[in-house]
Amino acid sequence: MSSKYAVLPCNGLDKCAGQITKEIALAICEKTESDLICPVLYQVAESKYDTSVKENPLLVIDGCGMRCASKLAAAKNLKIQKKMTVSAEAKERGCVLPTDTLRLSEAERKLAVELAAELSKETETAKEDSGAETVYQTPNDFAVYTRDKFIFRVPTEGFYFTENDCWLQVSGNRARIGVTDYVQQSLSDIMFFTPPNLDSELEQFDEAGVIESGKAVFEVICPVSGKVVAVNAELASAPEFINQSPYEKGWIAELELTNFAEEVDFLLTTEGYMKILKKKVDDFHVK
Amino acid sequence: MSEAREVKFGVVSCSGEECLGGTISRLATRKIMDEIQPDKTVTICLPLFLAGGQEERTFAKEFPTIAVDGCNKACARRAIEKYSGAVSAAILVSDLIGDEMAEGPALSTRDLTAEHQKMIDKTTLAISEEYDVLIKAEQVK
Numbered sequence: 120m121s122s123k124y125a126v127l128p129c130n131g132l133d134k135c136a137g138q139i140t141k142e143i144a145l146a147i148c149e150k151t152e153s154d155l156i157c158p159v160l161y162q163v164a165e166s167k168y169d170t171s172v173k174e175n176p177l178l179v180i181d182g183c184g185m186r187c188a189s190k191l192a193a194a195k196n197l198k199i200q201k202k203m204t205v206s207a208e209a210k211e212r213g214c215v216l217p218t219d220t221l222r223l224s225e226a227e228r229k230l231a232v233e234l235a236a237e238l239s240k241e242t243e244t245a246k247e248d249s250g251a252e253t254v255y256q257t258p259n260d261f262a263v264y265t266r267d268k269f270i271f272r273v274p275t276e277g278f279y280f281t282e283n284d285c286w287l288q289v290s291g292n293r294a295r296i297g298v299t300d301y302v303q304q305s306l307s308d309i310m311f312f313t314p315p316n317l318d319s320e321l322e323q324f325d326e327a328g329v330i331e332s333g334k335a336v337f338e339v340i341c342p343v344s345g346k347v348v349a350v351n352a353e354l355a356s357a358p359e360f361i362n363q364s365p366y367e368k369g370w371i372a373e374l375e376l377t378n379f380a381e382e383v384d385f386l387l388t389t390e391g392y393m394k395i396l397k398k399k400v401d402d403f404h405v406k
Numbered sequence: 407m408s409e410a411r412e413v414k415f416g417v418v419s420c421s422g423e424e425c426l427g428g429t430i431s432r433l434a435t436r437k438i439m440d441e442i443q444p445d446k447t448v449t450i451c452l453p454l455f456l457a458g459g460q461e462e463r464t465f466a467k468e469f470p471t472i473a474v475d476g477c478n479k480a481c482a483r484r485a486i487e488k489y490s491g492a493v494s495a496a497i498l499v500s501d502l503i504g505d506e507m508a509e510g511p512a513l514s515t516r517d518l519t520a521e522h523q524k525m526i527d528k529t530t531l532a533i534s535e536e537y538d539v540l541i542k543a544e545q546v547k
Binding site: 141223 | 419423435450484516
């Protein structure tokens with residue numbers, strides 16, 4: 120990693136994961152000229168870090184599921200370049216963090232080094248995999264459902280949908296996935312997107328990433344089975360593409376299809392999805 | 407006959423990202439909790455406290471709290487005062503190890519030297535002395 124970042128760790132003191140965030144943040148800052156943002160001082164003296172968080176890509180490191188650092192970033196309307204939750208990463212690696220002591224053993228220190236490297240590596244990987252070569256048609260005709268000031272658009276051709284408001288656009292043996300206009304409008308301003316892992320094998324209806332806004336967190340449900348061959352790396356620095364262009368620039372991942380012929384029966388056409396969309400809008404509409 | 411209230415003390419360290427004083431305050435707080443008064447002290451996660459953690463704020467309202475700050479910005483003390491009321495005692499690491507040293511760069515625990523360890527011990531002792539004063543006051547109640 121050679122870029123300069125603003126690094127915002129939760130830096131919690133009462134859990135081992137919080138201690139590890141500090142080590143990760145220090146490791147990243149030692150390797151680069153990055154700025155370390157103290158979450159507590161940032162709360163009470165915002166101007167101190169204003170320049171750094173606005174001029175540099177922001178890395179956020181949460182210790183536990185409380186995600187205080189992410190919440191702080193959201194409260195300050197900061198755009199997150201990349202983030203990580205230590206407790207979740209430890210669990211994924213089968214690493215049990217101690218609860219009886221917060222002193223870091225060699226195992227936790229090693230984990231901190233690994234996670235610091237991964238945080239930087241994934242950022243670079245995302246840049247490398249930013250373009251898929253397969254051609255996808257840009258939708259030019261939309262079915263529209265209007266309710267008061269809200270207008271929901273759904274492409275009329277070339278797309279499949281799920282009841283979970285995700286879409287699929289097929290090209291040969293590959294397909295792009297994303298979320299519908301209804302999701303982006305419901306979430307409002309999208310702050311962050313966690314993509315699925317490259318080369319991972321997803322089953323139909325597995326989680327294929329997470330979208331976060333100031334209002335809610337939305338799990339992307341994969342419409343079909345397949346291998347993730349690309350992710351939309353542009354969303355790392357511009358998650359608002361999902362708001363601006365959910366069916367085009369806001370695509371999420373590209374899959375190599377493995378069982379589409381059978382799974383297509385579980386997908387919805389535009390007409391089928393429009394019925395569900397209208398019901399959702401009518402049921403949840405708040406004047 | 408009324409039951410004696412079990413007194414727990416909150417020891418709240420500054421977050422410690424900004425400077426060495428913060429790192430020392432974190433480590434001294436941990437030493438109090440792990441070794442000196444393991445059954446009588448708890449800490450409060452300051453970022454969570456600031457993010458609106460109600461359990462943390464309620465604890466600091468109801469139990470005696472010692473703030474341990476790295477420098478004279480006193481983020482921990484000020485945060486407690488803002489959301490939960492006055493602290494019972496306040497330690498300033500920069501008063502113990504000097505402003506210049508306290509405002510030096512933060513460091514990883516793997517880089518701790520014997521000199522740093524002495525600073526941690528000095529801060530731990532200061533917290534411990536405040537604790538002793540407070541526990542005596544509680545016993546008089």
